[in-house]
Amino acid sequence: MQRKTAIVIGSGIGGIACAMRLQSLGFQTHLLEKLDAPGGRAYVRRAEGFTFDMGPTVLTVPHFIEELFSLEQDHAMLGEPDFPADVLGDDKRITSGISGGPNTSRYVEIIPILPFYRIYFDDGTFFDYDADPVRVREQIARLAPEDLEGYEAFHEQARQIFNRGFLELGYTYFGSVGQMLGVVPDLLKLGAVQPLFSLIKKYFKSDKMRRVFSFEPLLVGGNPMKVPAIYAMIHFVEKTWGIHFARGGTGALISAFVKKYEEMGGTIRLGADVTRINVEKRDGKRVATGVTLASGETIAADVVVSNADYATTYMKMIDKKHRPINRDALVKFRKQSMSLMVIYFGYRKQAGDPDLQHHNIIFGPRYEELLTDIFERKILGPDFSQYLHIPTLTEPGLAPEGHHAAYTLIPVPNKLADLDWSQIGEGFKDKVLTLLEARGYIPNLKERLVYHSYVTPDYFEQTLGSYVGNGFGVEPVLTQTAFFRPHNRSEDISNLYLVGQSTQPGGGTPSVMMSAKMTVREIARDFAIDPRIVNGVPVRLPAAA
Template sequence: MSGPVRVVVVGGGVGGLTTAALLARGGAHVTLLERHERVGGRAGTWEVDGFRFDTGPSWWFMPEVMEHTFALLGRRLSDELDLVPLDPAYRLFPEPGTEPAVEPFDVTADRDANAARFEALEPGAGDAMRRFVDEASDAYRVALDHFLYTTFERPDRALSADVLRRGGALARLLTQSLADKVAGTVQHPVLRQVLSYHAVFLGSSPYRVPALYSLMTHLDLAAGVSYPRGGVYRLVEALEKAAVEEGVDVRTGADVVAIDVEDAPRSLRHPRRTGRARGVHLADGTFVPADVVVSGADRHHTETALLDARHADLPDAAWGARGPGISALLVMAGVRGELPELRHHSLFFTRDWPANFEAILGTGRSTPADGLRVPDVASVYVSRTTATDPTAAPPGHENVFLLVPFPADASIGARPGELDAHADRFLDQVGAWAGVPDLRSRVVVRRVVGPADFARDLHAWRGTALGMEHTLRQSAMFRPGVSSRHVPNLLHVGGGTMPGVGVPMVLIGAELVAKRLLGETSARPLPAPLRPGYLAAALPRGLWSDVAADRG
């Protein structure tokens, strides 16, 4: 068969768009199939009556990862997005009545000011915070240099002399929880929250993620926080533009209902192989042929709904021991009048954090399928992008986005009015804590999203908001890989695949797909920019070589 290798990418989220662009640049003929009428997946946007909201990610993390992705495509991130540094990074609202009493305070871009704030709340905590952040920055660099950019096809490639020298420290970071590490650093409950809230962005809690994820403290207390003017959806638009310019055929309204796999025998090279992907079937009866299929759909949905069980790496029975992490209640509210009490980012922390996390995730490291509940009082993340970008709301108004961590339970929100009642309660909570008691009465437009919506609209496993949580058993080499063991020319990208959840991790995951096709097993990022047609240089051990051989 002549002509370029045909790749079908299922799903137009951040991972799907990036994978499509990278593989098209490599010389593949790429078709991207998105179920909805607009690309973006979890990173969506909602515009109504002059208001604009990001409906998913809203916190800009790991800028060097973003820059590298665009560099691979021969582009500069600064040409695509206008990034605005945020100072303060966020405002923290402890629950009223917290003992000892703490007034709301800002975390700023000034490290000395932050250390002084820590010191004022607890003698000695300023220096302890500095040491913690220095260690976090070091762990962040080790993760980028040795672990995040590897497919773990060759785990030994990550074991450099530098990693071996740090063996004892890394072992402690992996065997200790983040909460325990923080507890050994500061005693004040609010300061502990400042150093460990990032676990929520990993779909988990400080009591369940390894202490290695203290590295995320580097992202706000050392690297600083930025915002892409116009919203995070501008990143999606930039990725879609890059994909189209690289030659990707982007088709929206294309609902993939099955991955077509023909039986294939095992071989020395593929001892677990059961089949070979030959394309995908759409809901309208269309068949789209492919030599390689990359699924950016929810991993559970891909394994249990799009694949026949005999070809799945993770059939239904394999999911009982896995944890979906948190879901969320999202409230997008257009508010009349100004809200100077809120920063661009604001964090509202409950007094009883362990009980809050137990309600939404369960006790300890277990992951029960039931027994979880919506907490009465919750920690809440609030974004007010009009603090930085007034164009996100009409004159005289503000946009407010609430994210309340919820249990991953797809039944929550299935009953009429259920989510609205929760939204009312948490808008009132935010208003009371921030000193805006009339907040809810000033809302002029509102949209509420919950676990049932994630399950319906994104096929999200158990209605999770982010993807599989980052416990030790679901991180790094223990996370489901980018390659199918049973269908070698089927690959995966997204929050249910290594390296993990969040926009930067998913961008790296797209690069891991390219590395797997190339047969590149190093722990280093690919060199940028990628040469157009680079996949033709795939190593003999690469999947690209297999595909070329299969095509004859």
Template sequence: MNALPQPAYRPDRPHAVVIGAGPGGLAAAMLLSARGLRVTVLERDPVVGGRTRTIAAPGGYRFDLGPTFFLYPRILSEIFRECGAELEREVEMMRLDPQYRLIFEGKGSNTTLDATPDLARMEEQVARLDPRDAAGVRPFMEENRRKLTAFRPVLERAFTRATDVMAADMLRALPLMRPGKSVDGDLRRHFRDPRTRLAFSFQTKYLGMSPFRCPSLFTILSFLEYEHGVFHVRGGIGRVSEAMARVAEQVGADIRLGTPVERVVFDGKRATGVVAGGRHIAADAVVMNADFAHAMPQLVPESVRARWNDGRIAKARYSCSTFMLYLGVEGTFPGLAHHSILLSQEYQKNIRDIEAGIVPEIPSLYVQHAAASDPSMAPPGHSALYVLVPVPNMLHGQEWSEADTAAYRRTALDRIRTLGITDIEDRIRYEKIVTPRDWRDEFAIGFGATFNLAHDLRQMLFFRPGNRFNGTEGLYLVGGGTHPGSGLPVIYEGARISAGLLLRDLGLAPVPTRI
């Protein structure tokens, strides 16, 4: 491994304050520190990672709080190399095959599909749903390979003015984007059976969106899984955030935990620092990694937010939320896959209900059984089960009272019986529940919208909050609330974009996005 670069000490080095030690904030801190800036990271929680932390629960159980797998590691690997480190040496990642098991509920019986990156085997799996659809697998892959190549330059640059939407790279990519189609609509050209289309489109849930509404660009999500792998991080995905913090500190960043920021300080429209713990911390630039909808009204004066005032933030379109169960269970489940996705027979109704603010009665859900591949996630003879159920965000009036929470816990436990998880209630040794209300109140996520602003065409590219925040100077955004959007690889890319803008604005060499 290369020696970690140590920036030369200069008392006049520009100072950047990063608000939040989530994945975007840590990536920005790594890049800016490696380029010689003085970087101070202020994190309100006692641990780094934000939603990418791992819960170390009593009894030896470990649970990822939010994301449970790692996708498309290229971008983060490049960020580590920019700091003289190697991601692969800092964390152990296991490529999964099968990537996950899909269970399609039917009237008489269920159908399963073990998604595999081996395309010949995947064709066999798809043929079990509809023999005609097997022929569409490789054309789908080839088309999305071209789509990603064409659209990658767009995802790697900032959109600072409206005319950027009509730049040459956008015009080249536009024919492959098919902006008038949804993900499901675009997949109809390759696959006849709705279950096959769902196998290649449920990934829009990573953005908290419906495949029947999500723009067709996002067919690249399932392509990335098959082309570049679905990885489990041994010990939990929080290991990645811990490694990022470790490397950031090695290249000079000062990470202060348990230090909430109260407000960003402005001189006119220029951010000049923050107030944290009642103390002013001066800065040449401020990078905000806090959740956009929650933090912007609290930290940034409305007078400098003409495009994103409180009214617009309240009326913006947001992703769904999630109801979570983290269960430490005595006993093991030998037949249960590492990742299982139960797709309800009423999948489309589930989505319509969620969009209308109705909590689904017969929901689809996702279960992670990490100990299937990683024994460190549970003590011997035990299992750590992570259960996620998509539900409406808090904009629709559901308050998640104790009675609501208890009733939906019962619904979730009943539903996982479909996966062969039966008779567990008496064996639960640890339990944590997170509702949309908890996401909002405990984890500071605006409206409990777990996946941030929705990714429809009116809230993408230039129409999303800017990496250099619209109308201000010296304030930069990272995280799912800015361009390019949500999802770990995209957030890391967004951190590179924002760090590059910040460095350019200070007259320094920008961060490369292609290494």
């Protein structure tokens, strides 16, 4: 039996994971990337001896990575338990060694990072955030003793939300209203649909603890003031499986995924800019038949999966005659996540440097008002918060000897704001670096600086193809969660699917890997393919199965 073919547009983590799974399912898969290297948002910038991951740097749930490296041509792993007993212990914690699982370790080294984050407050105090229950409680007692009792209650509710929302529903694809309605009573009972910050305020009195236990949705594009409280499960995801780092950076993980994918027989083409998803009318239905590249080349396929931005996929890649009248309005109606300014810089080491960590969260003086500025008012306020990433504290080889490679990421409004980044970018960059120096995070930074560059919302819009320069796809508010989030199977066009941060379940490295599994499961169902493969050929199920 001749293999069916699949095209995956975009080689972000979700796209690569999807391509690996399709190849494993029995499709001959072709991964198309418009940039000159794979990774999408996880692209790597190299300059003057420095290596910078341009995007995601926080790796969680390492057994998701292990599962991808365990794929084989004859086993799609779509019917396996998602959280098997050999991965989860009695306390739902990863068993030892899974961070560098046996199949992962053949391709890349994954190591845990402690603390997960050092969280700095504007008064100079800090909180080391990790999974150690004793240390967490000691730090709460030191900074906000009035919140110890509230933390215990929050911890229990977050655990229940994690058990139901992640362990039980994590891989649930909500393709119908009925599926969504079936879980709403449980989520209401758990208090998981109220705004996260409302839940946090219920348990914590101090501003510091409210920040510590609510900031994580910002790492997936969500406003802590507006995301549903189901995102409290991020706390337990990190607590349960830790924060990890790939030796060589996230780019090394991308390279390892590509190597595994090619070993399985998949192909990847760089510089392949897809400008159109080709659609035909067959028996009264719209059917995706392949893609057209900017060069004019047409590539046919039985399945097309887009890892490109959801709005870009529908509004730019599909001819208007194949889109229902309300599709453009629906796409434009959806709220997009905030954008980012990211500054990449290399600097000389200096004796007596402060004790920064691999991951640092540096809060400005405001929190709730700053979030409102970014997400609602869409203005640049007088202050900002940032995530400072210094991977050379873990792996010095990412910079020339005697130097550090770093980046700092600042949430900013997306391009619905009236901001001209070509005019304000340089000044804003200087303001950020000046603060790092003046507040003593990196003393004498400007005189030690040997390299710097930056990206703004223009990069997300123009290079990555993100609608209005969003940094994380569709914003994860309640009305854009689960069934209400863009679907992984197109409702309009047969054989067209989506994967990645704009689709279910959402943004973040573990979620886009989950998205890939969800999407390929739907493809397997639609093509009546049993995940078992016999001699490299997928087992076709009867149409009624």
